[in-house]
Amino acid sequence: MLRKSFLLVLVLFVFTVSFAQKRQVKAVAQVTVMNPMLSYSDVVSALLKKGLTEQQAYQNLAELTGTIGGRLSGSPQAARAVVWAKNLMEKLGFQHVRLQHVMVPHWVRGKIEKAWIADRRGRKNIPLAMCALGGSVATPRKGITAEVIEVHSLDEARALGAEAKGKIIFFNRRMNPTLVSTFAAYSGAVDQRDGGASAAASVGGVGALVRSMTLVVDNVPHTGVMHYQDSIPKVPTAALSTFAANRLSAELERRPRLRVHFVLDCKTLPDVKSANVIGELPGTQLPNEVVVMGGHLDSWDKGKGAHDDGAGVTQSIEALRLIKELGLKPKRTIRVVLFMNEENGSRGGKKYAAQLPVNEKAVAALESDAGGFDPRAFGVSADSSVFQKIASWASLLQPTDICSIRRGGGGEDISYLKGKASALIGLEPSNQRYFDYHHSDKDVLANVNPRELELGAVALASLAYFISEEGL
């Protein structure tokens, strides 16, 4: 009996709270009509209050990372993520929930990834933590054992000439720690990961090992996409942990002719049918004018794709949920697009941009693909008048921890909307920790803070709503 009456109290309580929330929403909506400038501030407050109370972005991220995990394009996990996202959008009452099919690459890591510094007989001497780079071919079954040449740029590798023949080329240029933007530091080093294999092969190298793209020294390798140049033989390539890279470099100082052994059995299978997942809140006045909010549903297979880009996925869904459940009625359509295959092909982003309906106007596209950290800025690529309009909302966004609207920015998936949408906008959270986790086993839920994640969702919701009301 005690339990039953407790349940009754609980039900009454929930009913009361939900009734109170609905009343509150009506109040917000009324204010919206009455006084536009005041209302936006009230809308942000209401979004913050609901978001920080319920923290559903984090709940959804826990589900995505916990029940599905890493979801590399073409994998069964990516297929399950598509179903999960579609079901979630439907459950939340989003409209026009649909899949936009797209063929995606299907690279698989395989089961064997090993590297070591060999002793004189080629046996394991010093283990090196490593993982294949996405897109790499396998080594021969017995692996590759060869001398190593350390270089710090693609040009340095290409300039090796005949010296490189039969060698493993080891790209060991660090991300520049003196750059405050870790994305700038990443951009300045990632050419080694992307093009190291072909640079090595162009001078006869038999493989490429690349220092992981991270600013911390630890023993966790970071994967990521690489590309082969046509007309150059494909050689296998892998990332070494920064610790392993430092160790190898130090050993090479002592023993320049040491040999490294590594083995990979990754491979590329035929393309797989996958999909972008789309849902929206149709505009009440200008439904054909569309504000896109999104992130990418695929991730690497290392870790759980929590920050990259489970954060963007769950923030975009949460942003639209908050707008919807607060009873806001956006003038223009606000659409969530969860892009497939950002990591190794961007097929989803390209497909979405290529198949925009002719009767539709892409007003703006917002992407969250820089991690679920404390928001700091929106980066806006737009012409000057559009930029000024968005920048004029800076003080309205400030309560969501957005402290600046800066020129330039966007995201890989929405970049294909350039020239179509009036503004491409990237959510830019604090980035100091991003590459600690990025593309590695450390990109897990435990490294995401629920409030930081939710603040990003509220920032997205706020800006998307302003654009839907004001146009650009």
Next chain:
Amino acid sequence: MLRKSFLLVLVLFVFTVSFAQKRQVKAVAQVTVMNPMLSYSDVVSALLKKGLTEQQAYQNLAELTGTIGGRLSGSPQAARAVVWAKNLMEKLGFQHVRLQHVMVPHWVRGKIEKAWIADRRGRKNIPLAMCALGGSVATPRKGITAEVIEVHSLDEARALGAEAKGKIIFFNRRMNPTLVSTFAAYSGAVDQRDGGASAAASVGGVGALVRSMTLVVDNVPHTGVMHYQDSIPKVPTAALSTFAANRLSAELERRPRLRVHFVLDCKTLPDVKSANVIGELPGTQLPNEVVVMGGHLDSWDKGKGAHDDGAGVTQSIEALRLIKELGLKPKRTIRVVLFMNEENGSRGGKKYAAQLPVNEKAVAALESDAGGFDPRAFGVSADSSVFQKIASWASLLQPTDICSIRRGGGGEDISYLKGKASALIGLEPSNQRYFDYHHSDKDVLANVNPRELELGAVALASLAYFISEEGL
């Protein structure tokens, strides 16, 4: 032989780098003389470059937390921290390195901290994670076993009247999650921790259990200071983990007359002689005008005091090291003060303010006591013209991740300089994660990011240097 030549190369390399750095410093110094506005930007760049390359704040924090750990006022660890800090300042070549002695409270946690929901015979049924609050008296040796009344404010406790007699009062008001500033949420809840015991005792309660001051639900209790009101009997008080608080609350719904047992053997010993640790770079033109930078050297005994306030300690030391090693010659004195006993008495802060030399002018005081997270703002308490002057440097500070200068702010230790210094300034980093760790076993080095910590040091160094050059 190989090793020897490697060593030689290493020595030559270090020499070359250090020579290059010295040349660079001279260049900076020359620019400083030539063009004040340009130079400040160059100074910030040089501070950033050196700081982010060397990351010594983190190295020092690793040493402080790793070799000494938690350092509650009066403890042997706090005494060791004083020696450690003095030695470090001397090693770094700071001048006038000295101790400013101060008597501090000496509360000890003891070895027994247990709580559980009892079964009908008073035996352990459901364990409750808890820890004594700093300053609490012990329970009787056999502990306290009593019924529990849950309340959500001091007033609610005081209004219980005779009902409270012989009961344990359980303060379970949450920090408000809808406030974006976690410090505001903390301020809105911490009165329960501080005054819960006396409020309980004022109506005959025999003890107070208080929900931990954190926004996450986990099983880690968070300690912190509490105060007894004179003329009210002292009853023991402890923090429950948020998980334990939720559990107890849920059980009370089912079984309102359940009894909780808890036992503590903490005690307060006689005051102990301790010290603030002080070192400086004397001003080259106005040595009697002083810019103070500091944090507090003491911490709680739970965890290692990494964010609170090992961060402020190591950032302040690092800031002065960077200024010194770059060869900057500040016009005014820049002084690092590591305050003792911020956590449970602020005796160090009071002592420093009370004993300012008469011939000295306190220009400004900067405190870092909000964790070693990504910098966001400086909070400035100053009159309007002084505030405007500091705010005019906002764009110069922006490269250090400082995105605003806001009115209000400071820090507990420097608050005693109010009316003496022209500006009290607090470094305000991202605060979403602060109370996840604060005063608990989770306040450890692993939860500090080296780059975020260092950026705070560079921000402090930059602003302290601007003030030293420009005055206020």
